[in-house]
Amino acid sequence: MDDPRLSDEPRWAPDRKTVDWWMGAASDKRIVEPLIREVRERGTDITYDTDTYWHLLADVAVRLVNEDMPVMVELQIASAAKTKKWLEENPDSIEASPENARWRASVAWLPDPETVRWWTTIATGDRIVESLEEEVKRRGGHLEPDSDAYYHFVADVAVEHLYFELYETAKEWGTDVGRKSGNEQTTGG
Amino acid sequence: MLFKTRVTCIGPSPADVRIIGTLASAPAKGGPYKNVARSDKTQRVNVDGTETVFHTPPQGDPKVTESAWYRGQITAQVVVPVPSGTWTATSDEVHVETGR
Numbered sequence: 001m002d003d004p005r006l007s008d009e010p011r012w013a014p015d016r017k018t019v020d021w022w023m024g025a026a027s028d029k030r031i032v033e034p035l036i037r038e039v040r041e042r043g044t045d046i047t048y049d050t051d052t053y054w055h056l057l058a059d060v061a062v063r064l065v066n067e068d069m070p071v072m073v074e075l076q077i078a079s080a081a082k083t084k085k086w087l088e089e090n091p092d093s094i095e096a097s098p099e100n101a102r103w104r105a106s107v108a109w110l111p112d113p114e115t116v117r118w119w120t121t122i123a124t125g126d127r128i129v130e131s132l133e134e135e136v137k138r139r140g141g142h143l144e145p146d147s148d149a150y151y152h153f154v155a156d157v158a159v160e161h162l163y164f165e166l167y168e169t170a171k172e173w174g175t176d177v178g179r180k181s182g183n184e185q186t187t188g189g
Numbered sequence: 190m191l192f193k194t195r196v197t198c199i200g201p202s203p204a205d206v207r208i209i210g211t212l213a214s215a216p217a218k219g220g221p222y223k224n225v226a227r228s229d230k231t232q233r234v235n236v237d238g239t240e241t242v243f244h245t246p247p248q249g250d251p252k253v254t255e256s257a258w259y260r261g262q263i264t265a266q267v268v269v270p271v272p273s274g275t276w277t278a279t280s281d282e283v284h285v286e287t288g289r
Contacts, residue, residue, distance in 0.1 A: 020232075025239065025241060025242075026242070079235040079236070083203055086201050086202055087202070093201075094270045095270075095271070100269055103269040107203060163248070167248040177249055
């Protein structure tokens with residue numbers, strides 16, 4: 001996908017609801033086991049705390065998060081379908097109100113495929129390698145490298161740093177992230 | 190520094206859940222605590238066992254970066270489809286060294 005910042009064409013921007021959805025739905029828990037497996041398999045000849053090591057860790061973490069994106073989309077599709085079916089079978093189960101009318105109208109919401117594709121295309125380990133190394137050393141220094149607790153911490157930090165990257169990058173690409181005070185209605189609304 | 194609230198729901202349909210979160214810091218364990226970040230967000234939470242994460246401070250607000258003791262508190266409520274009462278919860282106190 002070409003960078004729209006370099007074009008005179010009307011600018012495409014990542015969908016804000018999809019960005020918000022990812023922030024809420026991204027799961028460090030789903031990537032921990034494959035992270036442990038892959039880093040242990042590929043890292044046997046790599047010395048801990050070298051540039052190569054941190055790049056391996058960041059690259060694997062980001063790729064696993066990217067690979068989890070279709071899983072998240074599938075879960076959202078399944079949830080929307082299940083809810084639609086339940087509402088059809090139980091038409092009077094939800095009290096009629098303006099709030100619930102909006103809720104009913106939004107239960108079939110799905111992430112924007114273009115935004116999902118955009119992020120999984122540009123999210124790379126390079127984006128987080130420095131901040132991942134810094135934070136793992138600082139906050140995870142008490143954890144034994146290569147222990148399960150260490151990888152749980154790494155996965156949590158990787159998702160967190162990608163979350164910041166996604167938000168800032170979406171802003172650069174023109175997403176109107178709006179304001180941040182008061183009760184913010186976001187995902188699925 | 191991010192205070193994360195992980196929400197799961199059970200029930201027949203997804204719910205919109207409102208989480209008001211505060212992150213407070215103190216110079217020593219036990220306080221006195223002073224609020225340093227706040228969030229107020231409503232998100233859709235599915236009922237398939239997956240988590241939805243709420244962040245305090247929310248994205249776009251100033252980051253919290255000071256070394257200190259921290260404690261998070263939340264007030265939670267199901268907003269739709271069936272409004273609930275509210276719950277509150279408080280995290281453990283943790284010391285975070287940020288190098289600043």
